[in-house]
Amino acid sequence: MSTLIEFLRIYPARSALMLICLIVAGTAEGLSLTALLPMLSVAAGDGSTGEIGELVLKGLAWAQIQPTIGALLLIIVGGIILKSGLLLVANRQVGYTVARVATDFRITLINALLACEWQYFARQRAGQLANSVATEANRAAMGFEFGARGISYFFQIVVYAGVAFMISWQATLVSIGLGLLSATLMHSLMRAARRAGVGQTELMRELLSYLTDVLRSVKPLKAMSRDSVAQASLQQQTDGLEDAIRREVMSRESLRALQDPLLAALAAFALYVALSWWGLSLPEVMVLVFLHVRLLGLLNKAQREYQKVMVQESAYRSLKKTISDAQLEIERSGGTMTPTLERSIDMEKLYFSYAKDPMFEDLNVTIPARSFVAITAPSGTGKSTFLDLLCGLLKPQGGVVRVDGVSLNDLDLRQWRRLIGYVPQETVLLHDTILNNVLIGEAEPSEEDARRALTQAGLWNFVFSLPDGVNTIVGERGGRLSGGQGQRVAIARALAHNPKILILDEPTSSLDRVNAQLICDTLAELSRSLTVVVASHHDLIVERADLEINLKTDVK
Ligand SMILES: Nc1ncnc2c1ncn2[C@@H]1O[C@H](COP(=O)(O)OP(=O)(O)OP(=O)(O)O)[C@@H](O)[C@H]1O
Ligand SMILES: [Mg+2]
Structure with missing residues (x-):
């Protein structure tokens, strides 16, 4: 979470623009789906559309649109088309921002490195610095993307929850409560993902540092047939990296696999409660079920994005440390006098x-x-x-x-x-x-x-x-x-x-x-x-x- 806040602090304008695009796209879909409610009541032939349905109908009357099934379907499809268009703009913005973030990280690091005292370089491993510029900057920027997507899902959740709340606040609270419960149950998978990410960051750094050293001394190693030892060591490190990736895959897929059955169970529970305890009308129940499935689905998605941030977080931390270490060793520029060499x-x-x-x-x-x-x-x-x-x-x-x-x-x-x-x-x-x-x-x-x-x-x-x-x-x-x-x-x-x-x-x-x-x-x-x-x-x-x-x- 602290990583996310840090990103938002470093890139307030870009993050805001990116989030606005993502949220507007999500909201367009959410709002268009509210037309589902009067449509269902029209289809079912009963007049009970509930409060939100009344609101939608009033809105339609104000716009002088007849609430026929055709018109309502058009609104839904139009909303989704609008959402797709907005999503295209939003995703492009996300892609551009991620590229910019990676570039910024790289430029900051490269500038910091080149401005350092010579003594600093004598202590560094070239492969590690190259790894920071290439892999870690990329992973850190990806973390920024996942974080932004997670936050945009969160805002969509708020919109959906708002609509659901107007239909039945009790059912919505139950649903959100159950969603949070499921998120808590999955927390250990977040920790596992973070550990796997840390493993990847450390192993990648070690692998690239060692590989660079080996490539520099490949001639004597080959001449003395010592390359097999280096090869075995590189193989071991690459295997270790695969292990860390497998652990990440395991935690990611476990989360995904557990989320779906849990989602179905929670949706069924919400349906049962709505039908048997609160006696809502069928159209209301159907829209509610739809919104809750969507709501819980978004909660799941937000959680998955958060998990991805966890995986990339260590790369960001490592990159940040390399940058700040380098910045501490910046060479003083000396004075301002112009040198001559005559005497x-x-x-x-x-x-x-x-x-x-x-x-x-x-x-x-x-x-x-x-x-x-x-x-x-x-x-x-x-x-x-x-x-x-x-x-x-x-x-x-x-x-x-x-x-x-x-x-x-x-x-x-x-x-x-x-x-x-x-x-x-x-x-x-x-x-x-x-x-x-x-x-x-x-x-x-x-x-x-x-x-x-x-x-x-x-x-x-x-x-x-x-x-x-x-x-x-x-x-x-x-x-x-x-x-x-x-x-x-x-x-x-x-x-x-x-x-x-x-x-x-x-x-x-x-x-x-x-x-x-x-x-x-x-x-x-x-x-x-x-x-x-x-x-x-x-x-x-x-x-x-x-x-x-x-x-x-x-x-x-
Ligand atoms: N960055 C460093 N950190 C710590 N000690 C160092 C560093 N660079 C050199 N030394 C040490 O300083 C001493 C002098 O090194 P230097 O490279 O100046 O010697 P040199 O006279 O150029 O030797 P050569 O003729 O072998 O090139 C050596 O004992 C070396 O181990
Ligand atoms: Mg010398």
């Missing part, structure tokens, strides 16, 4: 630690502009961390990073990063063309920039020799390129937007000596016009650099 970058008294032990306690480093700086140190000493601090991806707990004398905290961080060309330690390429891999994220992608960058990275001759040239698809994570070629695509990517500072993390780790030499030459050449900072163990880089900073020996 130097200075790290002063920098203190940084991931956990307990400090990585840097009192780091003091100067990187002159337009120089070629090599960052060296044994593996695990903090070279990548150093580069992340330079980009502002990590924030130091103490000290300051200054660019031309201005603290990174005062600079517009986005603008600062626009000055950076960054090559990560692990090459991550998209399953796309070489061109798109080079120009990814560029606001104004130009093929000319891509060609220049590929030439600078020493890859243009190779790309030119390919049958599809820059439009060659590189395969999943660049699997159709050699390691060295992939690395150079990544370097070209970093150069595509003409950065002022090039930050490279082990850019030659997949290159032979000849190609590493070529990259070194390129970097040395580039450092005449821009600042180049390279974390590397490679002696060639260290030899060519203007300055070597050894994080182990020079600065600790």
Whole structure:
């Protein structure tokens, strides 16, 4: 129920419009059926139409319509046609709203994710985030639809109950009471549905996270014949998911199966009471029975929709938690000053630690502009961390990073990063063309920039020799390129937007000596016009650099 209220609170206008459409459609049918009462009395030939019948007859007289069987039948059919038309509009509105809700969830989540601190991503499982955007957003939006339908049934119940109430309030109260009793009896099936939904949400999340991890490491797994273990585990999770779906089906179908006999029994009971205790006329009894069957039917439907909401609720909760967790980790935009890089970058008294032990306690480093700086140190000493601090991806707990004398905290961080060309330690390429891999994220992608960058990275001759040239698809994570070629695509990517500072993390780790030499030459050449900072163990880089900073020996 709280989920429903939450939905209504988030989408008041859309929910209201959707509900109005559904309710008007339901009401049109309900009202047209009140014409049944005088029709039955006309058919039965007795004059006792009861209060509501009188009202209908008065209404007809006012509209100058003769209450003949033909006219009344026309009213009923007309009402139902009207209802169908309205229902079409209403259902379209429901469909559009559900699509909008799913889109809103997705956009909110994607925006929240992209605005997060880098550290947040290091803790996340990519598959789980993808699952939230795809499956959970969809299920949450479906929950919204089921909830809205449930509420519209509720309003229809009110209309039917109102009509029935005018015919016989005692019978209506009995009927509603019995309906509520049946709903209470079925409550355990609601709980079962909710549990099945929670199971589905958890298993789906686990399955997609694990599957993504397995797909990423499928090559070594296959090479070592360890894929069968992963396969067995995925199979087990998929079976678990099927189990949860079966439990949902069981609770849903049990509810449906139990509702019908209960409905028949309650209708029979109401009929018995109406005929033998309250001595209503036959037309009144018939209309009453009709309304009660409809009323109880709607109660059942409302309950079934509510059960469906229960199944989807956990997806909504999980999605909401992912969104709010991400929003808590939103990266501060820094200051507003526009960065320049004419003189130097200075790290002063920098203190940084991931956990307990400090990585840097009192780091003091100067990187002159337009120089070629090599960052060296044994593996695990903090070279990548150093580069992340330079980009502002990590924030130091103490000290300051200054660019031309201005603290990174005062600079517009986005603008600062626009000055950076960054090559990560692990090459991550998209399953796309070489061109798109080079120009990814560029606001104004130009093929000319891509060609220049590929030439600078020493890859243009190779790309030119390919049958599809820059439009060659590189395969999943660049699997159709050699390691060295992939690395150079990544370097070209970093150069595509003409950065002022090039930050490279082990850019030659997949290159032979000849190609590493070529990259070194390129970097040395580039450092005449821009600042180049390279974390590397490679002696060639260290030899060519203007300055070597050894994080182990020079600065600790
Ligand atoms: N996100 C993180 N959370 C916690 N600890 C981390 C994180 N990233 C790195 N570390 C730890 O910080 C230390 C330095 O890591 P870093 O990647 O900076 O080393 P590196 O010098 O680049 O090593 P390599 O030469 O192997 O690339 C390592 O001990 C690593 O375990
Ligand atoms: Mg590293």
